Amino acid sequence: MAVSTTPPDTAAKTDPPSRRPTWPSVALALIRTGPVLMLVAVIAVAGTLSPVFLTTRNLGNVLAQTAVIAILAIAQLLVIVTRGIDLSVGSTIALAAVVGALTFEAVASTPLVVLAMLGTGLAVGLVNGTGLVWGRLPHPFIVTLATLSVAHGLALWLAGGQPHRGMPDIVQQIGGGSIGWLPYSAFLVAALALAVLFLTTRVVWGRWIYAVGGNPEGARRSAIPVNGVLISVYALSGLFAGIAAIVTSGRLNAGSPTFGELAELDAIAAVVIGGASFLGGRGTVGNALVGAFMIGVIRNAMNLMNVDAFIQPIVIGVVILVAVELDVVRGALERRFRVMRAVQS
Numbered sequence: 088m089a090v091s092t093t094p095p096d097t098a099a100k101t102d103p104p105s106r107r108p109t110w111p112s113v114a115l116a117l118i119r120t121g122p123v124l125m126l127v128a129v130i131a132v133a134g135t136l137s138p139v140f141l142t143t144r145n146l147g148n149v150l151a152q153t154a155v156i157a158i159l160a161i162a163q164l165l166v167i168v169t170r171g172i173d174l175s176v177g178s179t180i181a182l183a184a185v186v187g188a189l190t191f192e193a194v195a196s197t198p199l200v201v202l203a204m205l206g207t208g209l210a211v212g213l214v215n216g217t218g219l220v221w222g223r224l225p226h227p228f229i230v231t232l233a234t235l236s237v238a239h240g241l242a243l244w245l246a247g248g249q250p251h252r253g254m255p256d257i258v259q260q261i262g263g264g265s266i267g268w269l270p271y272s273a274f275l276v277a278a279l280a281l282a283v284l285f286l287t288t289r290v291v292w293g294r295w296i297y298a299v300g301g302n303p304e305g306a307r308r309s310a311i312p313v314n315g316v317l318i319s320v321y322a323l324s325g326l327f328a329g330i331a332a333i334v335t336s337g338r339l340n341a342g343s344p345t346f347g348e349l350a351e352l353d354a355i356a357a358v359v360i361g362g363a364s365f366l367g368g369r370g371t372v373g374n375a376l377v378g379a380f381m382i383g384v385i386r387n388a389m390n391l392m393n394v395d396a397f398i399q400p401i402v403i404g405v406v407i408l409v410a411v412e413l414d415v416v417r418g419a420l421e422r423r424f425r426v427m428r429a430v431q432s
Contacts (some may be wrong), residue, residue: 089424098208106264106375116301116334121362121413121417122361122362122374122377122378123361123374123377125360125377125381125410125413126377126380126381126384129381129384129385129388130384132297132388133384133387133388133391134352136388136392137195137391137392139391139431140387140388140391143267143268145387145391146268147265147267147268147269147270148387149380149384149387150269150270150272150273150276150383150385151263151265151270151272151273151338152383152386152387153232153329153367153379153380153382153383154270154272154273154275154276155180155331155334155335155347155432156350156353156354156357156379156382156383157276157280157357157375157376157379157380158275158276158279158327158330158331158334158355159176159327159328159331159350159351159353159354159357159384160354160358160361160375160376160378160379161276161279161280161283161327161372161375162176162283162323162326162328162354163176163324163351163355163357163358163375164283164325164361164363164370164371164375165283165287165296165320165323166227166320166321167300167326167355167358167359167363167364167365167367167370167385168296168300168363168367168368168369169296169299169300169316169320169367169368170232170299170300170303170365170366170367170368171219171227171317171320171321172191172227172228172355172365173212173215173227173231173236173321173324173325173349174228174231174232174235175211175215175231175232175235175238175325176324176325176327176328176347176350176351176354177235177329177347177348177349177350177351177352177386178234178236178237178238178239178347179207179208179234179238179325179328179329179332179334179347180328180331180335180346180347180350181210181238181239181242181332181343181344181345181346181347181348182207182211182238182241182242182245182344183203183204183205183207183208183261183328183329183332183333184241184242184332184335184336184341184342184343184347185226185245185246185251185342185343185344186203186204186207186245186342186348187200187201187204187254187258187332187333187336187342188246188251188252188253188254188336188341189201189245189251189342190203191253191254191255192251192253195255197256197257197258200254200255200258201255201257201258201333202399204329204332204333204336205326205329205330205333206329207329207332208325208326208327208328208329208330208332209322209325209326209329210278210325211220211234211238211325211328212233212321212322212323212324212325212326212328213318213321213325214230214325215230215231215234215319215321215324215325216317216318216319216320216321218230218233218234219317219318219321220318226256227320227321229418234298235351239344242344243344245344246342246343246344249343249376250341250342250343250344250345251311251341251343252340252341253340253341254336254337254340256344257336258333258336258337259276259337259340260337261275261333261334261337262333262334262335262336262337262338262339263337263338263339263340263378272334272338275330275334276376279327279330280372280373280376283372283397284372284373287372290356291315292319295312295316296316296320297368297369298311298368299311299313299316299317299367299401300367300368300369301367301368301369302368303367306409307412328347331347331350332346332347335347341349351423353377353379353382356382356403356407356410357375357376357378357379357381358370358375358378358404359378359407359410359411360377360378360381360382360407360410361373361374361375361376361377361378361379362374362378362417363375364418367397368389378410380408381406382403385402385403385406386399386403389402395424
């Protein structure tokens with residue numbers, strides 16, 4: 088009987104490639120969570136300096152005080168992603184609030200008041216978008232600066248320079264109501280954030296926004312409706328300013344031409360702190376909210392520690408400068424670690 092002398096299969100079995108993340112990948116993950124880590128650090132410092140800060144009542148105050156900035160920041164993010172800017176949102180809040188108050192005085196109809204405020208915001212946004220696109224202006228700074236002045240003047244003229252008291256009960260509930268220590272406005276912010284997150288990640292329109300901001304000329308060559316995208320983004324920014332007007336008016340039960348002063352700067356600062364780039368094509372809804380809450384936490388902490396009101400804007404300005412500089416450093420490190428990860432893979 089012949090015995091087979093064929094050796095068994097001795098082919099070397101290669102081990103499956105390691106799925107462990109390399110240290111450049113870990114570094115990239117840490118860099119991308121930079122805004123969140125900054126917020127956690129600010130909360131920790133505030134909680135250490137003031138024992139009142141981490142109480143549920145005060146956290147509810149922070150959420151309520153930050154709601155308007157957060158709403159504006161969500162929409163401002165989309166504008167900045169397209170390499171734009173909207174300076175008119177603060178004045179739009181004032182104009183929408185005044186229009187809502189005057190509508191309530193005239194007809195006392197909740198649906199009409201809400202529609203009037205939302206419609207006012209949307210109208211200003213459409214003026215910004217169409218003025219930029221059809222007017223072929225070199226930069227949105229110009230048209231939004233103009234509408235800032237026009238909206239502010241209209242608010243003063245319509246209101247006679249005075250606040251008008253009274254808002255529907257539902258508007259007051261949205262702006263000033265709460266479930267326990269959680270304000271209704273926080274739920275509104277969460278709903279708007281989830282809606283915009285869905286639009287930017289699951290809808291083609293969202294991909295168009297980032298494409299237009301990342302490479303406008305390339306977007307045109309790819310048959311993306313750049314003009315339509317820009318108009319829609321500014322219209323959405325105006326609409327969100329109308330929503331912010333509802334929150335502000337409801338909280339104060341009034342419509343005033345002084346509402347929303349410098350709110351546009353807070354919104355822009357929140358988006359920048361969150362890591363969005365004025366060069367376009369970069370930024371996330373979550374990080375924009377992080378930036379908004381960072382501003383709210385810092386302001387609340389300074390109030391609890393009785394920091395002079397004249398010093399507070401200086402502190403906020405320094406925070407913005409530091410955040411922008413950190414964003415520059417973060418971008419450089421991210422590029423370096425991406426190259427290192429590509430070499431190791």
